[in-house]
Amino acid sequence: MKIGRILRDGVDGPVPRLVSVHPETHTVLDLAAEERRRLVDAGASARRAARLAAAQFPGSLSEALETGPAFTEAVARVLADADPAAGLPMAQVHWLPPVDPPVLRDFNAFKNHEATAPDVWFEVPLFFKINPSTLIGPGDEVVWPAGCEHLDYELELGLVIGRPARDLTPDTARGALFGVTVFNDFSARNLLRYEMEGRLGPAKGKDFSTALGPWVVTTDELDLTDLTMTAHVNGEEWSRGNSGSLVWSIEEILSYASRSEPLVPGEVIGTGTVAGGSGWELGRKLQPGDTVRLEIAGAGWLENTVGKPDPVRWQPAPRTRAAAG
Amino acid sequence: MKIGRILRDGVDGPVPRLVSVHPETHTVLDLAAEERRRLVDAGASARRAARLAAAQFPGSLSEALETGPAFTEAVARVLADADPAAGLPMAQVHWLPPVDPPVLRDFNAFKNHEATAPDVWFEVPLFFKINPSTLIGPGDEVVWPAGCEHLDYELELGLVIGRPARDLTPDTARGALFGVTVFNDFSARNLLRYEMEGRLGPAKGKDFSTALGPWVVTTDELDLTDLTMTAHVNGEEWSRGNSGSLVWSIEEILSYASRSEPLVPGEVIGTGTVAGGSGWELGRKLQPGDTVRLEIAGAGWLENTVGKPDPVRWQPAPRTRAAAG
Numbered sequence: 213m214k215i216g217r218i219l220r221d222g223v224d225g226p227v228p229r230l231v232s233v234h235p236e237t238h239t240v241l242d243l244a245a246e247e248r249r250r251l252v253d254a255g256a257s258a259r260r261a262a263r264l265a266a267a268q269f270p271g272s273l274s275e276a277l278e279t280g281p282a283f284t285e286a287v288a289r290v291l292a293d294a295d296p297a298a299g300l301p302m303a304q305v306h307w308l309p310p311v312d313p314p315v316l317r318d319f320n321a322f323k324n325h326e327a328t329a330p331d332v333w334f335e336v337p338l339f340f341k342i343n344p345s346t347l348i349g350p351g352d353e354v355v356w357p358a359g360c361e362h363l364d365y366e367l368e369l370g371l372v373i374g375r376p377a378r379d380l381t382p383d384t385a386r387g388a389l390f391g392v393t394v395f396n397d398f399s400a401r402n403l404l405r406y407e408m409e410g411r412l413g414p415a416k417g418k419d420f421s422t423a424l425g426p427w428v429v430t431t432d433e434l435d436l437t438d439l440t441m442t443a444h445v446n447g448e449e450w451s452r453g454n455s456g457s458l459v460w461s462i463e464e465i466l467s468y469a470s471r472s473e474p475l476v477p478g479e480v481i482g483t484g485t486v487a488g489g490s491g492w493e494l495g496r497k498l499q500p501g502d503t504v505r506l507e508i509a510g511a512g513w514l515e516n517t518v519g520k521p522d523p524v525r526w527q528p529a530p531r532t533r534a535a536a537g
Numbered sequence: 538m539k540i541g542r543i544l545r546d547g548v549d550g551p552v553p554r555l556v557s558v559h560p561e562t563h564t565v566l567d568l569a570a571e572e573r574r575r576l577v578d579a580g581a582s583a584r585r586a587a588r589l590a591a592a593q594f595p596g597s598l599s600e601a602l603e604t605g606p607a608f609t610e611a612v613a614r615v616l617a618d619a620d621p622a623a624g625l626p627m628a629q630v631h632w633l634p635p636v637d638p639p640v641l642r643d644f645n646a647f648k649n650h651e652a653t654a655p656d657v658w659f660e661v662p663l664f665f666k667i668n669p670s671t672l673i674g675p676g677d678e679v680v681w682p683a684g685c686e687h688l689d690y691e692l693e694l695g696l697v698i699g700r701p702a703r704d705l706t707p708d709t710a711r712g713a714l715f716g717v718t719v720f721n722d723f724s725a726r727n728l729l730r731y732e733m734e735g736r737l738g739p740a741k742g743k744d745f746s747t748a749l750g751p752w753v754v755t756t757d758e759l760d761l762t763d764l765t766m767t768a769h770v771n772g773e774e775w776s777r778g779n780s781g782s783l784v785w786s787i788e789e790i791l792s793y794a795s796r797s798e799p800l801v802p803g804e805v806i807g808t809g810t811v812a813g814g815s816g817w818e819l820g821r822k823l824q825p826g827d828t829v830r831l832e833i834a835g836a837g838w839l840e841n842t843v844g845k846p847d848p849v850r851w852q853p854a855p856r857t858r859a860a861a862g
Contacts, residue, residue: 314639314669314670315668315669315670320737323861323862324861324862326862327862329858329862330734330735330736331734331858332731332732332734332735333735333861334855334856334857334858334861334862335853335855335856336853336855337853338732338735338737338740339737339740340666340737340738340740341665341666341667341668341740342666343640343666343798344639344640345639345640345798345799345801345804346798346799355797357796357797357798358704358796358797359796379683379847379850379851380851381850381851382851406657407657407663407738408736408737409655409656409657409736410655410657410658410663411655411733411734411736411738412645412663412664412665412733412738412739413665413732413736413737413738413739413740414737414738415663415664415665415666415738416793416796416797416798419798420797420798459856459860459861460853460856464853467851467853468741468853471682471683471684471741471850471851472680472682472683472741472745472847473668473670473671473682473741473744473745474670474671476670479670522704522797525704525706525796526704526705526706526707526792526796528660528661528662528785528789528792528793530659530660530661531659531660531784531785532659533654533656533659535784536648536649536658536659536784537648537649537651537652537654537659
């Protein structure tokens with residue numbers, strides 16, 4: 213099952229819609245529209261069918277996943293009964309990020325070659341959080357944040373949580389996972405380095421644009437331990453890796469994230485960058501106008517173009533240690 | 538204006554409700570219920586009045602604030618017409634966190650006495666993010682997370698954003714602020730120290746319980762530059778400070794947070810701990826069963842009791858640098 217989100221024109225402006233994605237026929241199926249048709253065919257009034265279909269398939273994947281197994285059952289029901297002519301051509305849809313995560317984490321779970329990596333990176337699977345308000349989807353322009361001197365991509369696997377969970381262990385962790393998507397953790401290297409020196413972790417160096425997409429593939433369709441991952445910039449391959457090189461397994465990531473802490477449906481957890489999966493490691497920088505295309509075999513590809521630098525409109529005046537300490 | 542959230546029994550279980558808070562009469566007013574009554578008195582059908590009142594006053598303050606100035610105008614209309622007998626006794630309500638922030642940030646904006654503070658702490662107002670899924674409200678028990686050896690409170694002012702904003706400057710920043718609340722940034726000191734060594738910043742050391750409440754006071758009711766802040770543990774005063782000792786002003790905090798990054802209605806930004814506003818600085822530790830009461834003059838007090846330690850159910854096996862690097 214492949215689930216995406218698109219924007220469609222409505223009477224009151226554009227509305228987000230959940231779709232089932234069918235790359236083999238280059239179409240997507242609007243789930244609420246098909247459910248409405250199915251209900252009307254079975255005798256429901258048009259008005260109640262629309263209301264019920266909207267409740268079953270809201271524009272938010274997080275909300276849809278909150279309904280539990282009823283969500284995938286409802287998708288299966290729609291697909292079993294779908295009108296083959298009802299698909300929308302993929303080439304013409306306006307994609308949104310496939311999920312609207314209430315929480316967005318990013319781990320550091322792949323092999324890395326930083327000689328200066330702190331010891332604790334090898335003791336537990338560390339992570340930080342990203343502002344989900346800065347999510348972008350397929351085709352969206354990447355913000356070049358004020359003060360950024362080195363914009364970079366990061367080639368990652370995004371884990372989409374499917375059900376509420378807490379205190380998972382590696383034995384139980386897989387049950388909490390709904391699917392995966394491509395995750396581009398765009399980074400402002402100079403801001404990030406600065407913030408990491410401050411020990412409070414990534415903030416302005418990450419919270420400007422994080423790209424997810426093109427859709428979410430459910431875990432039954434993929435072998436998560438052997439996914440080829442590539443990054444192309446302006447058509448040239450810069451990075452190539454494989455999800456099999458994770459140092460901390462997906463089960464360990466989910467277990468650690470959920471220790472004394474809830475996981476909620478729709479939240480997204482990045483694995484961190486596969487080795488060699490960023491310009492930083494290659495000594496290369498993105499430029500305004502560059503097109504970055506990340507691909508994970510079986511999960512599709514995610515392309516974004518880098519925007520123009522935001523000007524620095526305001527800069528705080530530094531304090532002296534004597535006055536502020 | 539003071540806005541809180543409470544839980545009330547409904548046909549399908551407990552439902553969150555927005556309330557206007559009136560400490561002078563020890564009552565709260567259920568805004569949707571009063572709006573419904575007002576609409577019915579003016580001639581609406583009971584069913585449509587209930588539907589419209591629920592849309593105007595949803596259980597989420599973030600969603601209510603998304604309606605813009607129409608929200609405070611609607612509250613003012615309800616208060617102008619309120620039935621004096623309709624108030625619920627404050628002593629009997631089940632409080633929720635007053636706001637359900639889509640994003641939860643915490644700055645480091647007060648004077649601090651850490652001799653080892655990195656230079657960057659004095660160059661810009663740094664911050665980290667907290668998992669909003671771990672929010673607790675007045676009276677809720679604090680999770681003692683697995684592996685925590687030193688549980689602590691942090692006495693902070695919480696800033697509640699009222700409208701979408703981006704690239705604010707100190708001149709324009711105040712307009713984005715809806716109100717303030719008491720913010721207890723509970724911390725697991727040993728986990729936090731560990732994570733800060735890893736430079737990815739606070740994660741398990743913060744993401745277990747963050748307390749907000751008891752309600753949100755709109756900015757017109759307070760002088761934010763002179764608020765007395767106190768912490769009592771089991772009735773004994775441990776901390777006392779004043780919001781006037783901020784090293785980075787509220788305007789600078791909002792400006793920095795919004796640089797190349799959106800602020801959204803309902804999100805909450807902590808100022809960081811006022812000097813002396815934690816047990817860490819006093820050489821004291823909380824114990825299971827302790828009651829922590831934070832008070833900000835004019836904004837009410839927020840009390841929470843510390844729970845029993847969560848057991849460590851699973852611990853990741855460390856990697857070697859040779860294998861993982």
